Amino acid sequence: MFALELDGLDEAAARLDGCPAALRAALAAKAVELAAALADRVRTDKLSGGVLNVRSGALRDSIAAEVSTDGDGVAASVASTGDVKYAAIQEYGGKTAAHEILPAKAQALAFVVGGALRFARKVEHPGSVIPERSYLRATLDEMSGDIVAALADAAAELLERA
Known part of the structure; x- marks a missing residue:
């Protein structure tokens, strides 16, 4: 045993x-x-x-x-x-769709193009590839x-x- x-x-x-x-x-x-x-x-x-x-x-x-x-x-x-x-x-x-850009806090968008200040009520964004x-x-x-x-x-x- x-x-x-x-x-x-x-x-x-x-x-x-x-x-x-x-x-x-x-x-x-x-x-x-x-x-x-x-x-x-x-x-x-x-x-x-x-x-x-x-x-x-x-x-x-x-x-x-x-x-x-x-x-x-x-x-x-x-x-x-x-x-x-x-x-x-x-x-x-990814890709973003074409869309409108509208002002959020003012009556117009402001941006510089070719050195000149421009204003627009809206901008048509063509979309982006990121x-x-x-x-x-x-x-x-x-x-x-x-x-x-x-x-x-x-x-x-x-x-x-x-």
């Missing part, structure tokens, strides 16, 4: 039972850090002259990071929030290796302690 006795089996089992929750917590904490770094890089590099120049700062100010957890895992997103209508067309490119100027996907692509390594390191560190 063969008998095996293990000391500390109950303690080891309890530590391993806590690993999924601890791993989710460690990955969530790392995801918060990484998402903030990604959002910061989008704002300071891509939207401050790297891909797009700042005019009003509305797009740059709309970039936000969010991390959520559920029973299955951790999800992080970095996106333009709020009402920045041109965010998607700058990221993906090229892709990826600021979100390009930054994620640049940082993806570092993100994967940081998440793997966080998981390995937790498992070493368990």
Whole structure:
């Protein structure tokens, strides 16, 4: 007959039972850090002259990071929030339809043509083709290796302690 006795089996089992929750917590904490770094890089590099120049700062100010957890895992997103209508067309490119431009706060539009100031009650815009100027996907692509390594390191560190 063969008998095996293990000391500390109950303690080891309890530590391993806590690993999924601890791993989710460690990955969530790392995801918060990484998402903030990604959002910061989008704002300071891509939207401050790297891909797009700042005019009003509305797009740059709309970039936000969010991390959520559920029973299955951790999800992080970095996106333009709020009402920045041109965010998607700058990221993906596209076409705008022909449309009228009307004055919003005055009775006429004012603009300079050939060095002379001109006024008009409306302008017929022919539409535009906007090229892709990826600021979100390009930054994620640049940082993806570092993100994967940081998440793997966080998981390995937790498992070493368990």
